[in-house]
Amino acid sequence: MNGTIAVGVTDASAAQNALQWAIERAVARRERLLLVSVVGTAWGIGAEDTLIAHAAHRAKQILEYAAEKARAAGVDAETVIERGDPVARLVDVSQRVDLLVIGSDFAKDRSALRGVRGVRITAAAGCPVVVVPEIVTRERAGVVVGVDGSEASERAIAFAAAEADRTGEGLTAVMTWSPVPVPFELDEYPQDYIDRMQDITTEDLAISLAGLRQDYPDLAVTTLVESGYPAQVLTRTAHSARLLVVGSHGRGAVARFLLGSTSHAVLSHLPTVTVVVR
Structure with missing residues (x-):
């Protein structure tokens, strides 16, 4: 794909900031968006199929909202639900797009340091990766x-x-x-x-x-x-x-x-x- 920005979409605040950042860039550069949600597995947990089906349904809802938001801004948007490990799936997606945009994640202890997913994705990605924090940066410049x-x-x-x-x-x-x-x-x-x-x-x-x-x-x-x-x-x-x-x-x-x-x-x-x- 040429002129395509992939966005890792969840309902987390940082991911929503990432979506907005990607939409604004796509509008300015006349690029298209590939909105990606990853549904993990639940090995060893009872009623696994039910849990995964529920997660997939929720992911579809979040993606539909994201696509509507992008299209309202005049951006061509495609949605896809991947299955498996989020890091591995987003790395795979990065091999066929021009830019990958993701929201930051926190460490489990909720310390000041961000979690490892962004680092792992960035280390293996096939394109530039934008990591967007949960803090608001719109009023900044430079x-x-x-x-x-x-x-x-x-x-x-x-x-x-x-x-x-x-x-x-x-x-x-x-x-x-x-x-x-x-x-x-x-x-x-x-x-x-x-x-x-x-x-x-x-x-x-x-x-x-x-x-x-x-x-x-x-x-x-x-x-x-x-x-x-x-x-x-x-x-x-x-x-x-x-x-x-x-x-x-x-x-x-x-x-x-x-x-x-x-x-x-x-x-x-x-x-x-x-x-x-x-």
Whole structure:
């Protein structure tokens, strides 16, 4: 499918936010929606067929409501009910669409960290994945992108720049550096070392952003370079942004199916709507 956005649909608040986000993007880009609901199994539970039938009926109702909402906005929408593990089924769907949009989930202990489904789906997906939190972000502005010089980072920049240009918002490109470990007896790093690392990283960021001015002459680009852990800096910077875009894995990833530590940590805190680009 070309020009198709898949949406994982449930009645959870984050999933409903994801649906609204996908509808707005589909309207702006004239794309179609594939609305997906996944009905799991109930192995070892009595009256399994009855439970699954009830779940499928409820899923159909939720999908019909979602489709009506999309069509009311002028978006072509198709619905499908999948059976099985939600992570596996949504990963399968991601192999044949251009973008997958899902709502965030909480950990079982209801801690501040989000659950693992979004991380697992993003790690194995065949397309960019948008993870939408349950918090309201409509009043925010700006697009933040994490940069580390990797190929995934380059694709993240392209996605973020196109989105910022489309919405007329500013783009903030973030790149961090980490100092080398020093002996405990050294209280602080020499200032010339700090300045040099800052300059090198600033130059690397400029190289990564080269060409944006030509492609998007009206795009307002701000750069942020600082020492620190990438996920922490990105999470802090994105708290006031409408969108955060990161690569699925950086230069340290050992395999394509592994989610990088930065994107994993960002998804665990999810400061705003976050796109993970492969």
